[in-house]
Amino acid sequence: MSLNIDQCRACAHRFYPSRLWCPACGHDQAQAVAADDGELLAWTVMPAKGDAADDAGPAIIATVRALPDGPMLVARLEDMPTHIGQRLRLFGRETQGRVLPWAGTLPG
Amino acid sequence: MNVMASDSGGPGIVSIGETPALRHPDASCSTAGLMAQAVGEALRNAGLSPAQVDGLGVASFTLRPDRAIDLAWRLGLRLNWCMQDEMGGASAINLLRQAWLALAAGQAETIVLVSGDHFTGADFAGLVRGYNRTAQDYLSPLGCEGPNPMFAMLTQRQMAATGLRREDYGALCVAQRQWAASNPNAAYRQPLTLAQYLDAPIVAPPLSRLDCVPVVSGASALVLRARPQGVHVRLVASGARYNHDQQEGDGLETGIAAFAPVLWRAAGMGPDDMDVVSVYDDYPAMALAQLCDLGVASAGDLPGFIARRIATRDLPVNTAGGQLSAGQAGTAGGMHGLVEVARQLLGQAGGRQLRGVRHGVVTGYGMVQVRYGMCANAAVLAREGA
Numbered sequence: 001m002s003l004n005i006d007q008c009r010a011c012a013h014r015f016y017p018s019r020l021w022c023p024a025c026g027h028d029q030a031q032a033v034a035a036d037d038g039e040l041l042a043w044t045v046m047p048a049k050g051d052a053a054d055d056a057g058p059a060i061i062a063t064v065r066a067l068p069d070g071p072m073l074v075a076r077l078e079d080m081p082t083h084i085g086q087r088l089r090l091f092g093r094e095t096q097g098r099v100l101p102w103a104g105t106l107p108g
Numbered sequence: 109m110n111v112m113a114s115d116s117g118g119p120g121i122v123s124i125g126e127t128p129a130l131r132h133p134d135a136s137c138s139t140a141g142l143m144a145q146a147v148g149e150a151l152r153n154a155g156l157s158p159a160q161v162d163g164l165g166v167a168s169f170t171l172r173p174d175r176a177i178d179l180a181w182r183l184g185l186r187l188n189w190c191m192q193d194e195m196g197g198a199s200a201i202n203l204l205r206q207a208w209l210a211l212a213a214g215q216a217e218t219i220v221l222v223s224g225d226h227f228t229g230a231d232f233a234g235l236v237r238g239y240n241r242t243a244q245d246y247l248s249p250l251g252c253e254g255p256n257p258m259f260a261m262l263t264q265r266q267m268a269a270t271g272l273r274r275e276d277y278g279a280l281c282v283a284q285r286q287w288a289a290s291n292p293n294a295a296y297r298q299p300l301t302l303a304q305y306l307d308a309p310i311v312a313p314p315l316s317r318l319d320c321v322p323v324v325s326g327a328s329a330l331v332l333r334a335r336p337q338g339v340h341v342r343l344v345a346s347g348a349r350y351n352h353d354q355q356e357g358d359g360l361e362t363g364i365a366a367f368a369p370v371l372w373r374a375a376g377m378g379p380d381d382m383d384v385v386s387v388y389d390d391y392p393a394m395a396l397a398q399l400c401d402l403g404v405a406s407a408g409d410l411p412g413f414i415a416r417r418i419a420t421r422d423l424p425v426n427t428a429g430g431q432l433s434a435g436q437a438g439t440a441g442g443m444h445g446l447v448e449v450a451r452q453l454l455g456q457a458g459g460r461q462l463r464g465v466r467h468g469v470v471t472g473y474g475m476v477q478v479r480y481g482m483c484a485n486a487a488v489l490a491r492e493g494a
Contacts, residue, residue: 017242017245017246017478023354024354041261041265042261042262042264042265043261043264044257044260044261044264044312044313044314044315045312045313046251046252046253046256046257046312047311047312049251059250059251059252061250061251061252061257061261062261063261063265063479070356071356072355072356072479074246074247074250074252074258074478074479075250076250076251076252084264084265084268095249095250095251096249097249098245098246098249100246100249100250101250
């Protein structure tokens with residue numbers, strides 16, 4: 001499924017996760033828009049937790065800038081990236097009962 | 109101009125108290141008990157009795173279900189001023205700023221500030237997993253639990269931006285451990301070699317275990333008076349920023365950068381006038397980021413700065429070992445650096461006492477939201493009297 005983020009109906013500022021109103025202009029109505037593309041800014045790996053959870057393996061965690069207009073996201077990667085600046089495909093995946101940001105790496 | 113400044117003749121820090129940082133406290137240990145120990149030591153050092161205290165400021169994550177006023181009751185303090193702060197690594201300087209205003213305004217005569225926390229392993233895991241709503245509902249379920257992954261990513265980006273290598277962070281950790289050797293309260297005092305640093309197990313690349321603060325139980329305290337007698341420490345100037353960039357920025361520059369030029373102007377001094385420095389070292393990368401934000405170091409040559417000034421002690425930074433060696437007692441980690449600079453300026457630092465120290469600067473930093481800390485503050489302090 002696609003990853004939905006909030007876009008302010010007044011100033012078009014994009015943000016994730018949701019706030020109480022737009023952090024840029026204070027308007028209280030936002031619409032959900034899809035964020036599909038991203039740029040990798042940083043990543044690390046959290047060790048496997050050793051419990052029987054759905055995603056018990058090591059977790060690759062990334063800081064991602066959604067393209068072209070943001071926001072900055074913390075996302076889980078499904079495969080190991082190779083370099084800062086790598087292009088990513090963003091998607092939403094149900095994780096521990098919530099739809100959360102995931103990404104896969106793209107060549108280049 | 110958004111910073112506080114004060115002249116001599118006003119309030120002053122007159123004494124400090126600090127418990128040992130306990131890595132494995134016994135079953136009788138409690139947050140309130142540790143706080144009482146630190147407050148008691150600070151009052152004894154000031155020659156004051158609890159009956160002379162009329163203000164109390166408290167920072168803690170684990171005092172619950174008690175709050176500042178319950179602690180006051182348990183300590184038998186009858187107060188005109190009472191405050192509580194839960195902003196982690198920024199809470200100590202936050203309380204200091206408020207206490208200063210209260211003393212200057214005549215709301216209180218003698219204020220004790222205390223921070224402390226006592227953790228069991230399960231307490232700490234629960235604290236970080238549910239640190240705030242974002243951690244609870246988004247980051248922890250994603251597998252991004254606690255501060256380590258956040259600061260691993262910031263460290264990776266700092267390395268890419270500045271050319272810092274693991275050896276450079278290691279040199280900072282080794283230097284702080286050397287200071288800790290002279291701090292009887294530090295959790296880790298045995299010498300650390302660069303080889304040991306480089307061999308430490310990786311917890312979240314590029315961070316190893318030795319880049320992460322050891323969780324300890326402990327408490328720190330300060331006594332401030334409206335009209336101090338004799339040697340005391342003055343708050344020359346201070347600044348603070350909260351949510352300064354909405355978590356939409358770089359994260360390698362804290363809110364300190366936004367107020368540092370005005371802070372130094374208000375202080376009538378510059379970074380080169382500082383005889384002792386404490387920066388909030390939850391991770392080596394953030395200690396370096398704050399040194400840059402203050403103008404003490406330049407991002408253009410951080411490896412050279414570490415080698416020439418920190419490793420050689422040319423610039424005394426985190427002289428009690430910092431949290432990386434002394435340990436992080438929850439919110440008390442935020443008061444550790446403030447207590448150490450005050451201790452040095454009061455001339456009470458024992459085997460690690462610096463000679464001729466007149467001026468120092470302290471920073472606070474903390475409260476990770478979605479990517480990095482939201483709170484940053486700093487205080488310029490000066491020795492007064494005798």
